[in-house]
Amino acid sequence: MTDFSASSLGRIGLGTATQGNLRHAVSDAQAETVFQAAWDSGVRYFDTAPWYGRGLSEERLGRFLQGREGWTLSSKVGRLLSADAPPHPSQEGAGFEVQRDLNVVYDYSYDGVMRSHEQSLKRLGLDHLGFLFIHDPDVVGVGVPELMNGAHRALAELKAQGAIRGYGAGMNEWQTPLELLQAGDFDIFLLAGRYTLLEQESLPFMDECARRGAAVVIGGVFNSGLLANPRPGANYNYSAVPQDVLARAMRLQAVCDEFGVPLTAAALQFALAHPAVASVLVADHKPERIDQNVQAAEADIPQALWEALRAEGLIEPGAPVPEPKSAPAARSHE
Numbered sequence: 001m002t003d004f005s006a007s008s009l010g011r012i013g014l015g016t017a018t019q020g021n022l023r024h025a026v027s028d029a030q031a032e033t034v035f036q037a038a039w040d041s042g043v044r045y046f047d048t049a050p051w052y053g054r055g056l057s058e059e060r061l062g063r064f065l066q067g068r069e070g071w072t073l074s075s076k077v078g079r080l081l082s083a084d085a086p087p088h089p090s091q092e093g094a095g096f097e098v099q100r101d102l103n104v105v106y107d108y109s110y111d112g113v114m115r116s117h118e119q120s121l122k123r124l125g126l127d128h129l130g131f132l133f134i135h136d137p138d139v140v141g142v143g144v145p146e147l148m149n150g151a152h153r154a155l156a157e158l159k160a161q162g163a164i165r166g167y168g169a170g171m172n173e174w175q176t177p178l179e180l181l182q183a184g185d186f187d188i189f190l191l192a193g194r195y196t197l198l199e200q201e202s203l204p205f206m207d208e209c210a211r212r213g214a215a216v217v218i219g220g221v222f223n224s225g226l227l228a229n230p231r232p233g234a235n236y237n238y239s240a241v242p243q244d245v246l247a248r249a250m251r252l253q254a255v256c257d258e259f260g261v262p263l264t265a266a267a268l269q270f271a272l273a274h275p276a277v278a279s280v281l282v283a284d285h286k287p288e289r290i291d292q293n294v295q296a297a298e299a300d301i302p303q304a305l306w307e308a309l310r311a312e313g314l315i316e317p318g319a320p321v322p323e324p325k326s327a328p329a330a331r332s333h334e
Contacts, residue, residue, distance in 0.1 A: 002145055002168075008215075008278055009044075009045040009072055009215075009278045009279035010042070010043060010044050010045050010072075011046035011272055011279060011280065011297050011298075011318060012043055012045075012268075012280055012281075012282055012287075012293065012294050012297050013043060013046065013047060013217065013279040013281045013282075014034075014035070014038040014043050014045070014046050014047070014281065014282065014283065014290065015047050015061075015140045015219055015281035015282065016052060016057045016061050016283065017037075017049070017052045017053075017057060017149045018034070018053030018065075018283050018284060018285045019031040019035070019052070019053075019056075019057050019060050019061065019065050019208045020048075020051075020053025020054075020056045020057030020060075020096055020098070021036060021053045021056060021097045021098045022050075022052065022053070022095055022096055022097075022170060023095055023097070024097050024285075025097040026285050028053050030061060030285065031060045031064075032060070032063075032064055033210065033287045034284065034285065034290060035060075035061065035064040036064075036287070036289045037226065037287030037288070037290045037291055038281035039064075039068070040070055041290055041291045041294040043143060043195065043290070043294065044070055044071045044072060045071070045073075045074075045279050046061055046065070046071060046072070046073050046074075047073075047074045047075075047190065047217070047219070047281055048061050048073070048074070048075050048076075048124075049075055049079075049125070049133075049135055049170075050076065050079050050080070050081055050116065050119065050120060050135075051076065051079050051094075051104065051135060052074075052096070053096050053098045053100075054091075054096070054098060054100045054102045054103075054104070055081050055100070055102060055123050056080055056098055056100070057098075058075060058120055058123040058124050058325070059123050059124070059125075061073070061092075061124065062123060062124030062125040062126050063145075065124075066125060066126065066259070067196055067215070070132075071273070072130040072165075072170065073126070073129040073130050073131075074126075074129065074131035074132065074133060074188075074217075075120045075124075075129055075131075075132060075133075076116075076132065076133045076134070076135035076170055077108075077112070077113045077116040077117065077132050077133070077134060077135060077151060077154075077155070078106060078107065078108045078112070078113070078134055078135040078136070078137060078142075078151065079104050079105070079106055079107075079114065079116070079135055079289070080104070080105040080107050080112060080115060080116055080119065081101065081102040081103070081104065081105070081119065082103060082105050082182055083101050083103070085103045085104075085105045086103060086106070087103045087183075088103060088104045088106070088205065089253070090104060090106075090139060090140075090320060091103065091104055095238065103147075106139075106140045106142075108134065108137055108142050108146065108147055108150050108151045109150040109151070109154075110150045110151070110153050110154045111154075111155035112150070112151075113132075113134075113150065113151045113155060113158075114158075115156050117154075117158060117163070117164075117212075122319075126163075128163070129164065130165045130166070131162065131164060131165060131166050131167060131168070131187070131188055131214070131246065132155055132158070132164050132167045133167070133168055133170030133188075133189070134147060134151045134152075134155070134167075134168070134169040134170065134180075135169075135170050135171075136170070136171055136172065137151075137169070137171075137176070138171065138173065138176055144176065144179045144180055144183050147169075147180065148180075148183050148184055152180075152184055152186075155167035155329070157207055161188075165187075166187030166188050167186065167187055167188070168180075168186045168187055168188040168189040168190070168214070169186070169189055169190070170190030170191075170192070170217075170219075171188070171189075171190070171191065171234060172192045172193055172194065172220070174191055174194045174195070174201075174202035174204075174205040174206075174235075176236050177189050177191065177205055177231070178204065178205040178208060180214060181205070181209065181214060182208075186214055187214060187215065188215040188216070188217065188278065189209065189214060189215070189217070189330035190216075190217045190218075190281075191205070191206075191215050191216055191217070191219065192218075192219035192220040193219065193220030193223055193237060193272070194220075195216070195218055195271060196218075196220070196221055196222075196223055196227065196267060196271060197227060197250075197252060197263075197266055197270045197271070197309075197315070198226065198227060198245070198248060198249055198252065198265040198267075199221050199318045200315070200316040203316055203318055204318060206274050206276050206277075207276075207318070209276040210274070210275045210276040214276065215276060215277075215278035216274070216277050216278065217277075217278055217279050217280070217281060218271045218272075218277055218281065219280075219281045220278045220281075221267055221268060221271050221280050221281070221282070221322065222248070222264065222267055223236055223237070223249075224236050224237055226241055226245070226246070226249050227249060227252070227263055227267045228264055230249035230252070230253045230263070231246075231248050232246065233244070234249075247262060247323055248314070251312065251314060252266070252309070252314055254312065255305070255308050255309055255312065256305065256325065258306045258308070259301075259302060259304065259308070261299075261301050261302075261305055262296060262299070264292075264293065264296050265296035265297070265299045265301060266301060266305065266309075267294065268280055268282075268296050268297045269296075269297060269299075269301055269314070269322045270306075270319075270321065270322070272297065273320045273321050273322040273323075274319070274320050275320065280297070282294075284287050301322065302324065303321075303324035306321035306322070309325070
């Protein structure tokens, strides 16, 4: 088990799916401006994956990191890229605006993970990376026993060789990660969209990670942008937001407005308050928003806000909230 402190990766990291042309294409130059903005804001942890633009994110990020020091990088395994394979159905509608003669091959076997690690290093143009996550095995129905016999065995060997610092799984749901945590040693998990100010059903997993000393990186902290700007037509889980979910997000917004606290600041700091959380990923195609999120993660938020959110049933009773940074503010009733 890798020893993590709450600040070992930095409170804020950069997720780079956007720099793999998620939702719309960005140029190499545009991608670099975001990387540079993150670096200038003090971000030193970067997360990528072969899936992001079918290698484009890894290539762009690797070029940026070359010659720089002090960074930590995670990528993912389970999806190889091959010019010889037919297009996989999952590529259709994946949201990446990219045309490449590379198709996805799902492979969570021991050999597949070893090849994935080698391919990622080659695309990155780097000689090492920090962490590897087993990427969304639930998409193709790969279960825990198969993962333990294949991917886990390969990742444990890579760590023992010193090729990586640690390993875990990166998913958009928490049940399989909990099963994996109970099945063997894992250092770190990436949980996207399932532990946020909007929803905390994953608390059993989060608390078990804290108990076992496994770290969690939180992705999707704004629930696909919903908590950045709650409104009809906003995205949630990469699709249109259901009405009941929108109503909950609007309630969160209303309480934050009463205390003069940006909802994004509350969302970032809430996720960071759980003792298992090592870092929260932000992502964007606009460089100025990266710095805004870094600052929001450090903004003063009165304890009274968290008390109000909990009183209205918007925060689970067992979910930890940040320690107060300033004197309580009065709640407005205008």
